Amino acid sequence: xxxxxxxxxxxxxxxxxxxxxxxxxxxKKINPNYTKIEDKYDAIWDTGATNTVISEKLxxxxxxxxxxxxxxxxxxxxxxxxxxxxxxxxxxxxHIKNVMVTAxxxxxxxxxxxxxxxTLGDFSVTNFNKKTIFSFRYPSxxxxxxxxxxxxxxHKNLEKQLKHLEQEIKKGGKCPCGSGKKFRYCHGKEQIxxxxxxxxxxxx
Amino acid sequence: MNDNDKNYKYFKKEEENLKREYSQEFVVxxxxxxxxxDKDLDKVIEYARGLEAGxxxxxxxxTNEANNxxxxxxxxxx
Numbered sequence: 001x002x003x004x005x006x007x008x009x010x011x012x013x014x015x016x017x018x019x020x021x022x023x024x025x026x027x028k029k030i031n032p033n034y035t036k037i038e039d040k041y042d043a044i045w046d047t048g049a050t051n052t053v054i055s056e057k058l059x060x061x062x063x064x065x066x067x068x069x070x071x072x073x074x075x076x077x078x079x080x081x082x083x084x085x086x087x088x089x090x091x092x093x094x095h096i097k098n099v100m101v102t103a104x105x106x107x108x109x110x111x112x113x114x115x116x117x118x119t120l121g122d123f124s125v126t127n128f129n130k131k132t133i134f135s136f137r138y139p140s141x142x143x144x145x146x147x148x149x150x151x152x153x154x155h156k157n158l159e160k161q162l163k164h165l166e167q168e169i170k171k172g173g174k175c176p177c178g179s180g181k182k183f184r185y186c187h188g189k190e191q192i193x194x195x196x197x198x199x200x201x202x203x204x
Numbered sequence: 205m206n207d208n209d210k211n212y213k214y215f216k217k218e219e220e221n222l223k224r225e226y227s228q229e230f231v232v233x234x235x236x237x238x239x240x241x242d243k244d245l246d247k248v249i250e251y252a253r254g255l256e257a258g259x260x261x262x263x264x265x266x267t268n269e270a271n272n273x274x275x276x277x278x279x280x281x282x
Contacts, residue, residue: 049276050276073273
């Protein structure tokens, strides 16, 4: 696996908003009038946002220089809004350079981290033991597939069952069904056939 | 009208031609002309660093209309 940078945010319970602190990195040649306000800003990770958004108010306070316009779909139709170029420093010093951010009216946060950033890496949200753990790595370097994990687990369990049945057959005991026949020639044979058929059906 | 608006007006006026010529590339528009273009945003920004801020714009010549419009399903209003 290639090298990557990552951060993990472990919550004390279940949460309904994925929120992190971020910093901005300014290139003075692109944003010469930049005025520093804070070291860190609040950001919400939003899979419903195609692009990363900076609060319009914050962009003005920071004196950022617009570098063009973006088309944005709103309830009232498509409108044009300013966009800016920033570097973003995510938790654990995960640095994403040259991000084109769109200005918008945001409530309760400074930034929305959109799918433009999320798709640069691997993004996971797990809720094991009723604790939300949000993790992100950059760049993307491995596939995560829960269906495949379930299949692998099922395959492993069936192999375990098969091994157990084969051991029972080796012992040469009678079938527990009470037929008086050896397990090998009674239900054992049938059960092994069934497990082997199921194993063949699972794509791992 | 400031330089940013003038350059954007030029981009909108020439949008169809620019999309044909620079399909899927970023263009730097300065004094209502394309002065640089590349698919790599980092290269485009590196070029733009040599220009006076506020006097140019960077636009992507996106030919897929679906990718040309940003959508926000939650939280944000414009």
